[in-house]
Amino acid sequence: MPVAPPSLLVRDLLFAYPDGHQALHGVDLRIEPGERVALLGPNGAGKTTLVLHLNGILAAGAGSVEIAGLPVEKRHVQEIRRRVGIVFQDPDDQLFMPTVREDVAFGPANFGLAPADVAHRVTEALAAVGMAEHTDRSPLHLSGGQRRRVALATVLACDPEILVLDEPSSNLDPVARRELAEVLLGLGRTMLMVTHDLPYALQLCPRSVILDDGVVVADGPTRDLLADRELLARHRLELPFGFAL
């Protein structure tokens, strides 16, 4: 039986911004299908830069990125963008269409699905995040937690190989935060979650990777990494007040 290729394979990725700032100094990362991995690191560590490489928005200076065996290259950038579902930090950036339905339909329609299939995907994705009854509303009139779940649905509707979440818990009240966690755990999808919210990483991701100054400095079970206070301190990370592992 052939072994499925890893959902995400990053090899020796280097990247410098046009102004000469070297953001990634050789990143290696391998995520198997079904894994949920947290990407931790201080501000300016290169997390966002790495994320923008995964779907070909930024092009690697050197090294390679593969999504389920398909290299991220210009000639199949459209298929890559379907396979990598990025949920951005601010849902107001992600939800740009006038209604929830149109926003969720935007991706599948761009990826060439027939209208009937698009409609089906919209229904399914909104049901998966518990927002089925808000289909025809404007994102303006949803709460922060609801917007976040719709933003997730816009990506789920594209049926991605890997979900990439940028700070999913930011600006959420405790209930919305928990509800989102329940939705994410229920999806059963491969996930890379960029976050500063260490307890959230522990709750959702069995494995964590710490990125600092453009390289992966630690990779292991989330609980082990978060228990290592020295390691966290070296990379400007710490558990919130009152937490101990």
Next chain:
Amino acid sequence: MGAGHAHPLHLPRESVVHRLPPQIKIVAAFLGVLCVVATPREAFPVFAGYLAVLVGVWVAARIPPGWILRRSLIEAPFVVLAVLLPFTGPGPQVEWLGLTLSEPGLLGAWNILVKGTLGVLTSLTLAATTPMRDLLVGLQRLHAPAMVTTITTLMLRYMEVIAGEARRMRLARLSRGHDPRFLWQAGATARGVGALFLRSYERGERVHLAMLSRGWTGAMPVLTADTTTRADWVRGLAPVGIAALLAVTGWVIA
């Protein structure tokens, strides 16, 4: 559809006119205004005919005339210009209530007033019967340039986001003792506008990234199936047919 985008000029009703596909209403309004503009200004009764057609549409759309008339006040600033013409226009002059008025000026004022009013009333009728979102769908179906429909779609979504941002920035200024009533503090307001522009610009870049990430290739995907029938077109353009006949009558009698 379009819930949450009820603009102040829209009057949600169940009616034949409301149900018409948006692109037909846009075409009808455009052609209707063309007919009005093309009518010679001396063909006075024809303009009454146009008004009658509009009233007919309002009845069919169940819009109270008062509702439309109140909103047509938007035209008032333009009327001022028209009112000046009889006093400033060239001769020959006519006497009226002790005032000496220019005859071409009077006709010019009448021309602006009647055509402007009919134009405003037509646009208001279109707006009252069509939500913003549907207007965009209509433009898209009429093959308006993709750039235009994209920008308008995004504007529809972000207008309130940006207004909210402006509100928060204003609160932050007021909380730190800013009082925009004083002229010397106008600078802070101006810088605030600049900052708002930068914020919106940066948001624009982030939205663009989000669009690219979901396969954006330069045009909004068509998401609503077009089920327009020939009968819809006939129904929608019927008032325009009457308007065209009126315009022709105008040319004959003037």
